[in-house]
Amino acid sequence: MNKLKMRSVFIGSKNEFDEMIVDWLAERTEIAGVVWSDSATWRKTWKGRFDYGMKRAKKYGYFKLLNELMLFFYVKKKVAVTDLGFLKREIIRPYWKNNGRKFSDLKFPEISSENVNKKEVLDFLGEVKPDIIFAMCVNDFFGKKIRAIPKYGVFLWHEGLTPEYRGLYSPFWTMYNGQFDKLAYSFLRMNDKVDAGEVYVQGFAKGIDLNKHNYSFIGHKAIYDSLGEVGIFLQQLEEGTHKTLPERSATPNYYTYPGLTQYVSMRKKLKKYLTNNK
Template identity: 25%
Template sequence: MRTVLMCHAEDAFDREGLAAWLASFSDLAGLVVIEETGTQKQARVRRELQRVGPLRFLDVLAMRFYYRFRLAAADHAWMEASLAGLRARFGEVPAVPELRVSSANAPEVAEFLTGCKPDVMIARSKQLLSKRIFRIPKQGCLVMHPGICPEYRNAHGCFWALAERDLDKVGLTLLRIDTGVDTGPVHGYFTYAFDEANESHIRIQYRMVLENLDALAQRIRDIAAGTAKPLDVTGRPSGVWGQPWLSRYLRWKRAALDKQPVAAAE
């Protein structure tokens, strides 16, 4: 099975950890590394502002500041430890062809993928892929989406399921990319015994991948072999979500703490 990983340059979990994991059970044929420009990041900010409006966007910004100053340091330490564990288990990323681009849909991406001849591409990208790109791998491009689809599509599905107290829908969806936003055929749901009172939403969404690597690897093999059948999601509600809000984060954490059992008095 020949594979390609598409990921962002700043995400070491993907670029180092998942690349080594992918190479452990497949022929990793190449890496597409996205180095976004400031203009692209500003455009994403403008889209979120248009989507939620100026008042709610302040809630989004407040969550960003809160995360940066209250949560990021602990998550960074956890990520470093997790990467060390992945290196110990899978080794270093092998030397493979690498393409660095600012756009996942650049013409050179299509040329690179055609040369790599992948059966499957794992897309860990914030950018939507065009049909011209996602149709190149023989068995398609797969997304490990942090959220249960179709109920929690688009961004931060784990966060919103937690904030909505929809705890049975906190998980990861393995799906094949199509022309919509997380609307492609679903090939599996994965979760773990998350600790919502003590883990951040960012840590939970990364652990959804980390705790299910063996199961994900087997499902990807099945997809590449053409033996995996998509799940039927007919009739289920579909929701498109966005960036986390501080107001909903604080409400979620209060609910999670209230749910914890009280220790018996000695």
């Protein structure tokens, strides 16, 4: 394939899936740099966890906080390892095997920060001068300063349909609402709202087995399934022939962390759905 002339920066979490996305971008664009975001630094100390929990309790109430904590520990013990196993076996390892290389083969400037809007990040971006920024797995809101740096803008991979599934854990809430046929991805240019902007690529996850795949795997699979269309869009963007998708008439919604009671409810709906669709 012909590599595009655009200089790109990726902003995301330091994990194996995001590393795979960086490699995918490096095949198609000139990687100017990577910003590893660690916006959940509150998890690193007990004081940080306590302070963050108190903020959520004041905003949402102590019952919701307890509900979220119960799901967090349940998922960590019962679900996360299984989902990560599927992710590695079905997506990450086959990707690297098919491409005949590993992430450590890539060389690029990089920086780590707990907030993408910090001066250190803005200075880094000013030095590497990207034409386009890609973001994924980042909890921070991208302010006007960072969005103004690249000429093409900041683009977000979102693991759900927008505008109805903005916010956190979109695959979970899609399943919770019983919309098992709406597990999707959106690729959009960020504006001054969270998970909102002009949508250029949107579609549904493929090859999902709801008998074994949980919401975490589904979200990553949806992003992976978007890559072919995103690659075409990037070519059109550089050529100046790109177009936004028509606005959808769906009601905008924004979701936050789910709790254990919502998880139990979602699993009941899923069981009924699978029984009715044997």
